[in-house]
Structure formats: structure tokens, C-alpha cells
Amino acid sequence: MPLAHRMAAEVVGTFWLVLGGCGSAVLAAAVPGLGIGFHGVALAFGLTVLTMAYAIGHVSGCHLNPAVTVGLTVARRFPAGEVGPYVVAQVIGAIAGAGVLYLIASSKAGFDVSAGFASNGFAEHSPGGYALGACFLTELVMTFAFLFVILGATDERAPKGLAPIAIGLCLTLIHLVSIPVTNTSVNPARSTGPALFAGGWAVAQLWMFWIAPIVGAALAGIVYPLVAGGRAAHGRATATHASAT
Numbered sequence: 678m679p680l681a682h683r684m685a686a687e688v689v690g691t692f693w694l695v696l697g698g699c700g701s702a703v704l705a706a707a708v709p710g711l712g713i714g715f716h717g718v719a720l721a722f723g724l725t726v727l728t729m730a731y732a733i734g735h736v737s738g739c740h741l742n743p744a745v746t747v748g749l750t751v752a753r754r755f756p757a758g759e760v761g762p763y764v765v766a767q768v769i770g771a772i773a774g775a776g777v778l779y780l781i782a783s784s785k786a787g788f789d790v791s792a793g794f795a796s797n798g799f800a801e802h803s804p805g806g807y808a809l810g811a812c813f814l815t816e817l818v819m820t821f822a823f824l825f826v827i828l829g830a831t832d833e834r835a836p837k838g839l840a841p842i843a844i845g846l847c848l849t850l851i852h853l854v855s856i857p858v859t860n861t862s863v864n865p866a867r868s869t870g871p872a873l874f875a876g877g878w879a880v881a882q883l884w885m886f887w888i889a890p891i892v893g894a895a896l897a898g899i900v901y902p903l904v905a906g907g908r909a910a911h912g913r914a915t916a917t918h919a920s921a922t
Contacts, residue, residue, distance in 0.1 A: 691867075804859075
């Protein structure tokens with residue numbers, strides 16, 4: 678598949694992840710009498726990945742996340758020379774998704790983008806008031822687990838066709854655990870899109886939501902082949918038909 682086609686798929690997929698996941702938080706979480714709440718937002722993020730994994734997994738591998746791309750590269754599942762183009766495509770898709778969400782949300786009277794706009798934060802901007810160290814550790818460990826599941830579910834020895842379900846449910850679980858801590862990133866592109874519209878503190882704290890997920894993903898790329906052994910270090914071609922976030 679030509680790189681241009683794969684980049685386009687990553688743009689569309691990451692657009693859907695941000696619009697669907699962050700959109701559920703901004704538009705649907707707290708609607709009086711109809712709000713989907715904390716659990717609904719967690720499920721929405723998982724569903725964005727699951728649906729796009731089936732839609733574009735066969736095109737681009739459905740990374741939708743710079744940390745996933747880096748982790749797969751460390752695990753020798755993805756060529757290092759294509760990391761840059763994939764990350765650019767993912768960030769473009771995330772910004773576009775946040776842009777459409779902003780246009781929708783800002784049409785309602787009383788909308789205030791400075792309230793956060795589903796941005797990720799630590800310390801006083803953590804939903805539960807968690808300190809920087811706890812937030813960094815949470816993002817690192819959750820991204821490590823996410824990549825570990827991706828690598829295992831897409832191992833050539835794993836059951837075929839079920840990887841999107843495992844990966845989507847893993848992302849849902851991650852959100853159930855970590856929304857109170859950081860509002861859940863595990864995805865630098867997902868963090869970047871909303872932060873650029875929220876501005877201020879969201880942009881100032883964005884560095885952490887690039888570093889921690891990428892470090893966690895890279896560690897998973899090292900650890901999974903050591904744990905799984907055999908041919909697991911190579912897995913399926915490029916990134917699989919169902920990587921994600």
C-alpha cells in the first residue's frame with residue numbers, strides 16, 4: 678500500500694478517534710438526564726479504535742497514535758523511516774477532529790473552551806487533583822499495557838480477526854482507570870488536538886503527554902518480545918491489521 682494512502686487512512690482514523698472520544702466527553706458526558714458519564718466516555722474511546730481497526734487496519738495498520746507507531750517500531754513491527762510521516766498524519770487528523778468538535782460545541786450558548794475541552798492535565802488540571810509524578814507514571818504504565826496488548830493481540834500466533842476487540846476493550850479499561858488521573862491520554866496526538874484549541878495550561882502541560890506515552894510504548898516494544906519469545910518479535914507485516922488509539 679503506498680505511503681500516501683496509509684497516511685490518509687491515519688488522518689481519517691485519528692480524526693474519528695478525537696471526534697468520537699473527546700466528542701463524547703465534551704458533548705455527551707454531562708447532558709442532564711441523558712449524559713453518558715464517565716463510563717460512556719471510556720467506552721466511546723474504545724469503540725473509536727475498534728471500529729477504525731476494522732475500517733482501516735488493512736490499509737495503514739490503524740495506529741492512530743504516535744506512541745503506538747514508536748512502540749511498534751521498537752518491536753520491529755514497523756519501519757523506522759515511516760515513523761515521521763505517520764506521526765504527522767496522526768497529529769493532522771487529531772487537530773481536524775478537535776476543530777470539528779470545536780465548531781459543534783461552540784455553537785451552544787455558554788460554551789467555554791478554557792474549561793478544558795477534554796484536554797489532558799496534571800496537578801491542578803488533573804480531574805482528581807493528582808500530582809505530576811502520579812500522572813506521569815499513570816500515562817507511562819497505561820501506554821505500556823496498551824502496547825503490550827496490541828503486540829500480543831496482533832502476534833502472528835494469536836487468534837486471527839479478534840485483535841480489534843481486544844485492543845478496543847483495553848483502551849476502554851485504560852480510560853476507566855485513568856480518566857480521574859489525567860483525563861487519559863496514552864496518545865500524544867489525541868492530547869495535541871484539544872490542547873491547541875483550549876490553549877493556556879493545556880498547551881503548557883502538553884509535553885508530559887508526549888513523553889510519558891512514548892516512553893511507555895517503547896518499553897513495551899522491548900519487553901513484549903522478551904516475554905513472548907519465538908517469532909513474536911516480528912509479528913505480522915508492518916503494524917498489523919489492528920493497532921490503535
